[in-house]
Amino acid sequence: MEIKIMKNVLDRNKNKANEVRALLKEKEVLMVNMISSPGAGKTTLLEKTLGHLKSKFKIAVIEGDIATDRDAQRLKNHGVPIVVINTEGGCHLDSHSISKVLPEFDLDNLDVIFVENVGNLVCPSHFDLGETFKLALVSTTEGDDKPIKYPMLFREAKVILLNKIDLIEYTNFNKASFHIDLNNVNGKVPLFEISCTKNTGMEKWFDWIVTQIISK
Helix, strand or coil, X not given: CHHHHHHHHXXXXXXXHHHHHHHHHHHCCEEEEEEECCCCCHHHHHHHHHHHHCCCCCEEEEEXXXXXCHHHHHHHHHCCCEEEEECCCCXXXXXXXXXXXXXXXXXXXXXXXXXXXXXXXXXXXXXXXXXXXXXXXXXXXXXXXXXHHCHXXXXXXXXXXXXXXXXXXXXXXXXXXXXXXXXXXXXCCCEEECECCCCECHHHHHHHHHHHHHCC
16 A cells, blocks of 8 residues: 555656646756755855856756755855745655745746755655756765665766765775766766865866756
8 A cells, every 4th residue: 555655646746747847848947956965065065056157047946945944044145036945844855846836936037946955865866856857966974885875866866976075084985986886876977076165176067067057
């Protein structure tokens, strides 16, 4: 019974996701579903990315959070439209919640929507939001085994960012093991090794996301 119920939930989510995706395609809006563990650096990555892109493109943000708007407060100085979705304990966003907030934006005057999903590597990977693609963000402080332990996310991600590379010397992170596991799961995905706080490797990420926005 539980398997059937879960299948029905995922089917309904997928149907709504397809509607969201069709609308965004019609409006020529790119939507990036950002997925990571709590504390990996999604909000810091968004801060730096908005700072670089906001003079070139029209951007909006959907902030998924369990209880607060603290991440949105960190981003508001960038002057882009932001909508917060509080899941009230839920471990992920879904396509229905995204569909409900899209009317808050002027889609005819947007180039890209960044969705900061709830911090979790499992549930958000299973729920299609209607995004153009998923972005997986991991950090060296989490350990090097994430690609092999959470393969679904790394298989589906169109881009992967390894954050906090400036802290490797203070951890037991094995970069060789990380690359081997990632190659076994998804050897073709672009990988950018970055430090958001130190601005290391960020230009390559900026160039890549600009290309995605232009070619949407």
